[in-house]
Amino acid sequence: MVRKIGINNLTARVPTKIKTQEIIDDKRKDIIKAAVSVFKHKGYHKTTVRDIAKAAKVSMGSLYDYISSKDDLLYLFYEIFILTYYQKVVSVTNNIKDPEKKLKVAYKTLLEVGFSLEDEVLFGWTEAKNMKKNYLKEILKLENDLINYFKGILDEITAHGHSKIHDTGLVANFLVYSATFGILRRWALKGSYTKEQIINYLMNTQLKTILPHLVP
């Protein structure tokens, strides 16, 4: 089941002093974009709110009209980040009927979105612990939607008897985990392997584990 949530109305969770919703949405996009661009390079802790304000070309005071704390920016980043992933995967695979094909396309999309958002992925993996408890909870829920989307495909495959998957939940989790391999290990891989080589490797090994009869 696909949650029908857009980015704009989701961010409603974060309080603001501004009254015009349209301005909030626009400005927030700018601010988060600026925040992420700084976060990516300096990390959450080393980035100061001044850095972000400067990057977003707003004053300190104005920044705090749109968010209520530095924490909020982290939350907003994750929200957008995970939704970007999710919506991309869903939009690309939604109309595919054959579950095996669907899995292949979904996984490939996962890999490609990851590579297109390398810095964000890296940042996302390392800074989650800095989120406030209740914010983290929300983000984990969203992340779970993505895992479940894959689990759903795997369940379909099993149901159709194409393949016998032991535990679709565990497999779905590992699939999603495996998709960030190329990014999280980029220091070790860069120089030796191209993005395409990594994608091919993962498509061949990880999907074959699930669909043994797969012909690449």
Added chain:
Amino acid sequence: MVRKIGINNLTARVPTKIKTQEIIDDKRKDIIKAAVSVFKHKGYHKTTVRDIAKAAKVSMGSLYDYISSKDDLLYLFYEIFILTYYQKVVSVTNNIKDPEKKLKVAYKTLLEVGFSLEDEVLFGWTEAKNMKKNYLKEILKLENDLINYFKGILDEITAHGHSKIHDTGLVANFLVYSATFGILRRWALKGSYTKEQIINYLMNTQLKTILPHLVP
């Protein structure tokens, strides 16, 4: 090729004001142990040097006689952490002649050491970015030793014609990456899967990718 380095003389990279090497080694072990015990729970940034001094039962001044900055502690943590991994894997597999058996035992050891050091693994993954550039370089070298140890086994397997592995470097990297799945995704997995289930799953799927004829 196994680098023959022990913990003590490695830490020589980190400057100190103390002159008796023996005292340095002992005290440093205490300090790092204390630092890690705090880091694990509070993270690097939220841990203050005061916290560490307190946990190590030394004065602030004394602490700075053994290290020259908070960064050093991070480096020393990684050094010990990665060496622990490496030495464990090597010591357990060093005498195994059959490369397939060796791979199995090495991978299993990797998984088990990981689970025995969950907090350290988590900490290690998320705080690497806080290390000074030149320290990071050193740590990546050490990490590379571990990857190469696996690559060596895979090369042996290929050489013996048991299995045809396309790119042993890439596979070695992914193997080591996969081994932390259970820990890095523990928020999603805890509650649903036991450590044993996760280890079994990974042994079955990841090793089978490499050794298709494997009978669990």
Added chain:
Amino acid sequence: MVRKIGINNLTARVPTKIKTQEIIDDKRKDIIKAAVSVFKHKGYHKTTVRDIAKAAKVSMGSLYDYISSKDDLLYLFYEIFILTYYQKVVSVTNNIKDPEKKLKVAYKTLLEVGFSLEDEVLFGWTEAKNMKKNYLKEILKLENDLINYFKGILDEITAHGHSKIHDTGLVANFLVYSATFGILRRWALKGSYTKEQIINYLMNTQLKTILPHLVP
């Protein structure tokens, strides 16, 4: 001698951008009322101009059309506050001829107005220091009118030979001071004494000091 000043034209001291006097008076009353309602609960410093604008249901910009600074509101509060006291006491006692009777009624009124404005009294006592020097001067003048009203009664009493009061100015001052005892010490008194007990106590002791022959 009673100054004949109404609330509206007094506030003329505070500058405004608005030109129609009628609108000023109306809107200002709303704004001050709102400001006081917030001030009472949060204190002057912890109340933000935003709070006041919200409570007064006007925009920030509009608020600043009617006042020129947050200070002004403090002044306007005191102005209304002290006039309320004064006018009440005067209106109730103006027609009483017998000065002893007049004193009794005036003092009792003082006590009762105080208890009906507990929060305002408390606020008034503790925030006066935040007023601008020249505003404070004006307020002290108004306050002096009240003291002098009591002094006038005491002078009459002395003139009529009913009682010999050493220094009517000092006595008048202390009388007015004594009247806020129940409010300024309410943390210590609440729970043990009712408003009526306190009023009775003060009527008995303080008036008897002045009029020894008094029969309650």
Added chain:
Amino acid sequence: MVRKIGINNLTARVPTKIKTQEIIDDKRKDIIKAAVSVFKHKGYHKTTVRDIAKAAKVSMGSLYDYISSKDDLLYLFYEIFILTYYQKVVSVTNNIKDPEKKLKVAYKTLLEVGFSLEDEVLFGWTEAKNMKKNYLKEILKLENDLINYFKGILDEITAHGHSKIHDTGLVANFLVYSATFGILRRWALKGSYTKEQIINYLMNTQLKTILPHLVP
């Protein structure tokens, strides 16, 4: 019953990062003295922690080694302030046997201590609301000790049949309240009345209310 608490061990309630108790006591006295000297002139809110550090000739960081928040300084001020009052009154009257004499001396001491601490009294009356709830509670307890000391004397007087006091608690409260008249109304009184005139006036009127047979 006189609580046996000195200033030094009382301040133990406020946390510190310093380990040597002697240093804490000394430095804190300096800091509070400096804080009060600034508070008196600028009020609590308008005084910045920087102001205080400067006046105390310590760095910001050092200041925060001795207190844990600006609030603490307010608490420490009140603690010392109220104890100064209390200890002075008790030490001067402790050995007086005759309760009437005791009351006279105690009240006079109250008046004189007040006048010797004018700024502190004024500050104390107006800033109590800024104290944290639990701190305020402690201070009110201390204040209550002073009230009760007077109540004790009044009870003795009543017990000895010298005078019939209706409600010694209420009278004690009002006595203590009356003692700050000269200070809290100094704007109105200064210029017209000397400290001595005010003290005489209060001694004559307030004590006579309690001890009608009193001959000044």
Added chain:
DNA sequence: AATGAATGAGCATTCATTCAT
């Protein structure tokens, strides 16, 4: 060698006031 008090630059956040629309 050891201690712990001192330093001060740096940070997140607030808020009275202004001004373009």
Added chain:
DNA sequence: TATGAATGAATGCTCATTCAT
């Protein structure tokens, strides 16, 4: 007249590091 978004100086507080003893 009315609106509310924008400003930025100012504030309370932290903490890695130093240094006198």
